[in-house]
Amino acid sequence: MIFDSILCYDLTMHYDLILKNGTIVTPKESLKADIAVKNGKIVQTGSLENSCSADDIYDAAGMYILPGIIDAHVHFRDPGLTEKEDFETGSIAAAFGGITTIADMPNTVPVTSNLLRFNEKTCIAKEKSCVDFALFALLPNESAEIETLKRAGALGFKVFLGTSTGDIAPPSQSVLFEQMKVCAKAGIRIGFHAETSELNSYFTSLCVKKTGSLGQLLSEARPVFSEALAVQTAICYAQYSGAKIHIHHVTSLDGVKLIAEAKQKGINVTAETCPHYLLLNAENCAHKVYPPIRGEEHRKALWKAIDERIIDMIASDHAPHTKKEKELPVWEAPAGLCGTETFVPLILNEVNRGTLSLNDFVRLTSETPAKIWGIYPRKGNLLSGADADFTVVDMNRKEKIDINELHSKSKNSPYDGTEIKGKPIATIVRGKFIMKDGILPANKGFVNLISPEL
Numbered sequence: 001m002i003f004d005s006i007l008c009y010d011l012t013m014h015y016d017l018i019l020k021n022g023t024i025v026t027p028k029e030s031l032k033a034d035i036a037v038k039n040g041k042i043v044q045t046g047s048l049e050n051s052c053s054a055d056d057i058y059d060a061a062g063m064y065i066l067p068g069i070i071d072a073h074v075h076f077r078d079p080g081l082t083e084k085e086d087f088e089t090g091s092i093a094a095a096f097g098g099i100t101t102i103a104d105m106p107n108t109v110p111v112t113s114n115l116l117r118f119n120e121k122t123c124i125a126k127e128k129s130c131v132d133f134a135l136f137a138l139l140p141n142e143s144a145e146i147e148t149l150k151r152a153g154a155l156g157f158k159v160f161l162g163t164s165t166g167d168i169a170p171p172s173q174s175v176l177f178e179q180m181k182v183c184a185k186a187g188i189r190i191g192f193h194a195e196t197s198e199l200n201s202y203f204t205s206l207c208v209k210k211t212g213s214l215g216q217l218l219s220e221a222r223p224v225f226s227e228a229l230a231v232q233t234a235i236c237y238a239q240y241s242g243a244k245i246h247i248h249h250v251t252s253l254d255g256v257k258l259i260a261e262a263k264q265k266g267i268n269v270t271a272e273t274c275p276h277y278l279l280l281n282a283e284n285c286a287h288k289v290y291p292p293i294r295g296e297e298h299r300k301a302l303w304k305a306i307d308e309r310i311i312d313m314i315a316s317d318h319a320p321h322t323k324k325e326k327e328l329p330v331w332e333a334p335a336g337l338c339g340t341e342t343f344v345p346l347i348l349n350e351v352n353r354g355t356l357s358l359n360d361f362v363r364l365t366s367e368t369p370a371k372i373w374g375i376y377p378r379k380g381n382l383l384s385g386a387d388a389d390f391t392v393v394d395m396n397r398k399e400k401i402d403i404n405e406l407h408s409k410s411k412n413s414p415y416d417g418t419e420i421k422g423k424p425i426a427t428i429v430r431g432k433f434i435m436k437d438g439i440l441p442a443n444k445g446f447v448n449l450i451s452p453e454l
C-alpha cells in the first residue's frame with residue numbers, strides 16, 4: 001500500500017480530526033503514520049507537518065490504529081425481540097468492543113423479508129444505533145423482491161438450511177434454486193446457516209435421553225454430519241445456479257474440507273467462523289449455541305483453515321437471550337451467546353499469544369468482510385477517500401472479562417473471568433468518537449445504512 005509521505009502540503013487545510021503518532025495497521029504492513037479526517041472521510045495518511053490544524057487532535061502514541069472492525073454477523077433482535085437486545089444496547093456493546101460497522105441478521109419479529117420490513121428496520125437502526133449498520137434480508141420467495149431489496153440496500157440474503165432463533169423453515173428446493181439464479185444475475189451474495197434441520201431434530205431426540213458430557217452431547221445433537229451435508233448442499237446450489245455464496249459460522253474440519261474443494265473448483269464461496277469455535281471446545285464448554293461448539297480437533301482445524309485462507313473472515317454471531325431463557329433446562333433453552341463486545345479483545349489476545357498477526361487480524365475482521373459483502377473500499381481500509389472508521393487498540397492492556405460489565409442487554413457469555421491482553425480503547429465512526437477510553441460520547445443519529453454499490 002502506498003500512502004502519501006507528506007501530509008498537509010496544503011498548509012491552509014484545516015481538518016476535523018487528526019490521529020497522530022500511532023502505528024497504522026493494514027493486512028500487509030504496520031507503520032508509523034498520522035491520519036487526517038475531513039467530512040467523515042480519510043483525507044490523507046502519512047507523516048504530518050506540525051503546522052497542520054484540526055478541531056480535534058488525538059495522540060495515539062504507543063497505540064495501533066486499525067481500519068474500523070466490521071462485525072458482519074449479529075442479531076440485535078430489533079424489532080420484536082427487544083427484551084433480549086435492541087439496536088441501542090447492541091450497538092453500544094459493539095462500540096465498546098471496537099466495532100464500527102455491524103451487519104444484522106433478518107430473524108427478527110417480523111422477519112426482514114420484504115421491502116416494508118427492511119425499511120422499518122432501517123428506520124429503527126438509524127434512530128437507535130451508534131455504529132454504522134448493514135442489514136441482511138431473508139431470501140424472499142418472490143423473484144421481484146430480490147431486485148427491490150437490493151435497491152433498498154440489502155447487504156445480502158440469508159438462508160436458514162437449519163432452523164435457529166425464529167424457527168424459519170428452509171425454502172423448498174425449487175424455490176431456493178430459482179431464487180439463487182436471480183441472485184446470481186443480480187450479483188448479490190447469499191449467506192447460509194449451514195445445518196440440516198431434519199438431522200438436527202433426529203439426533204437431538206437421541207441426545208436428550210443420554211447422559212454424559214453436556215458439551216459433547218450438544219455437539220452430537222447437531223452433529224458435524226448435519227453441517228457437512230448443508231455445506232455440501234449450499235455449494236451444489238452455488239455450482240448449478242452460479243450464485244455467490246457465503247457459509248456463516250463454520251464449526252468443523254468436515255465443513256472446511258468441503259469449502260476448500262469448492263474454492264479449488266472455482267465456485268464463488270466464502271467462509272466465516274466465530275471466536276467461540278476458535279477458542280472453546282466441547283470437552284470444556286457446555287454453552288449452547290447453534291451450530292454447536294465442537295471437539296478440539298475441529299477447533300484446531302479452524303485455525304489451520306484461517307492460516308490457509310480457506311476461512312476468510314471472523315464475526316461474532318452475537319446472539320443474546322434473556323437470563324430467564326438461558327436458565328431453562330438445557331434442551332429447552334434457546335441457543336446463542338453475546339459476542340460483539342468480546343470479539344475483538346479475545347482475538348487480539350490471540351495476536352498477543354502469537355496465533356495470528358495483527359495484519360491477519362485486520363484482514364479477517366475488516367478488509368475481507370468489506371470485500372465479501374461489497375462495501376469495500378468505502379469500509380475496510382485506511383486509504384484516502386474511505387470512511388474515517390478506526391479501531392484504536394492498546395495491545396498491552398490487560399483485563400479480565402466481567403460479564404456484568406458488558407453493555408449488551410443480555411449477559412449470556414461463556415467468557416466471564418477470561419483474562420485478555422489487547423483491547424480497543426477508541427472506536428471512531430466516520431470521524432466521530434463513539435467510544436473513547438471506556439466512555440461513550442453522546443454520538444447517535446448520524447449513522448448510516450451501509451449498502452453494496454449498485
Ligand SMILES: [Zn+2]
Nearest residue numbers: 073075105317
Ligand atoms: Zn447467527
